[in-house]
Amino acid sequence: RNNGQVYTNTPSITVSGTVTESYGIETFKIGDTDAGTSSGPFNQPITLANTEGEKTLTITLKDKAGKDGSQTIKIWMDKTVPQFENIKFSNRPVSHDPGAAPIETSDNPVKITGKIKDIPNNGVVSGIKEVLYTIDGGNTWQQLNGTFDGSDYKLNSFVQIPSSGENTISIKAIDNAGNEAPVFTHKVKIVSAAVVRLHLELLNGSSASDVAVK
Numbered sequence: 711r712n713n714g715q716v717y718t719n720t721p722s723i724t725v726s727g728t729v730t731e732s733y734g735i736e737t738f739k740i741g742d743t744d745a746g747t748s749s750g751p752f753n754q755p756i757t758l759a760n761t762e763g764e765k766t767l768t769i770t771l772k773d774k775a776g777k778d779g780s781q782t783i784k785i786w787m788d789k790t791v792p793q794f795e796n797i798k799f800s801n802r803p804v805s806h807d808p809g810a811a812p813i814e815t816s817d818n819p820v821k822i823t824g825k826i827k828d829i830p831n832n833g834v835v836s837g838i839k840e841v842l843y844t845i846d847g848g849n850t851w852q853q854l855n856g857t858f859d860g861s862d863y864k865l866n867s868f869v870q871i872p873s874s875g876e877n878t879i880s881i882k883a884i885d886n887a888g889n890e891a892p893v894f895t896h897k898v899k900i901v902s903a904a905v906v907r908l909h910l911e912l913l914n915g916s917s918a919s920d921v922a923v924k
Contacts, residue, residue, distance in 0.1 A: 716785045717836040717887040721760040723785070725767070726753045734774040741767050762787050763832040788836040788887035790829050794894045797824035797865070799879070804896040812876050812897035819868035820898055822854065826863040826883040826891070836886035837861040843869060843881045854881060874900045 725740050728751050735747040745754045758765050765785040772778035797804055799822060800815040822843075828835050841863055842851040855867040863883070871877050880895040 716783065717788050717834075717885075718758070718785060719787065719789050719887040719889050721758040721787070723756050723758065724753050725756055725769075726751070728752070729771065731771070731773050733777075736772045736774050736776075737770070738772075739770045741769075758785065758787065760787075761832070762789050762834055764834065786834045786836065786887075788831070788834045788885065788889065790831040790835075791889045792838060792883040792885050792891040793827045793829060794881070794883070794891065795825045795827050797881075797894060797896075798822070799896065799898055806892070806894045806896065808878070808895045808897070810896065812899040814899045814901050816900070816902060818900050819870040820879070820900075822865055822867045822869055822879070822881075824865045825859070826856075826865070828861040828885050830861075835861045836889075838863040839884050839886045841865065841881065841883045843867075843879060845869065845871065845877055845879055847878070848880065851882070871898065871900050 729735065729738065729749050731749045735749065738745045738747060740754050740756055743754060743756055745752060756767070758767075763786070765787060766782060767785060768780055768782045770778065770780045794806065799813045800817045800820050801823070802813050802815070804813055826838050826841055828838050838858065838861065841854045841856060843854045844851050854865060854869075856863050856865040858864075869879060876897055876899045878895060878897050880893050882893045883891045
């Protein structure tokens with residue numbers, strides 16, 4: 711659920727509730743599925759059409775006294791995974807590339823910014839539920855701070871790296887329908903400020919012999 715709306719990323723769902731009926735149940739259906747004739751709690755498996763978009767499910771009940779009633783619920787199927795956009799470590803753009811050279815920075819904690827987008831498909835977008843990160847290879851995942859922006863999530867977080875040298879930061883995002891984006895991974899290397907300045911000077915065209923490190 712999200713803001714009272716029901717989302718799923720699979721056509722196989724279970725509708726649960728309780729029927730209270732003193733005269734006995736004549737018919738009880740959830741969509742086209744016969745849900746039995748017993749009063750009390752129920753857990754009825756239902757199969758929806760396996761396409762993204764809005765679904766309507768009508769529940770009908772008729773008792774043995776001839777009284778009937780119905781209720782309609784809407785379910786939104788969202789099968790589209792979230793996407794990472796403009797991710798930066800310490801204000802430097804990074805892409806998902808576990809094998810790439812690490813971003814070198816003297817910043818610790820490392821600032822992480824960017825956006826996680828939940829892409830609409832057939833008019834349905836469930837919104838981002840949570841964004842998590844790990845720095846220990848996935849043994850522990852922690853909340854990556856940010857702000858909700860409609861169905862998207864803007865990152866503005868600081869991650870403390872426990873040791874100097876090369877470390878791997880991995881991020882995962884999950885939407886309200888349960889879709890999980892492929893894990894975003896990039897390495898970061900905590901070095902001294904002097905080393906960072908030297909590397910930036912070299913990248914800007916200076917030679918090693920004419921760079922003064924202070």
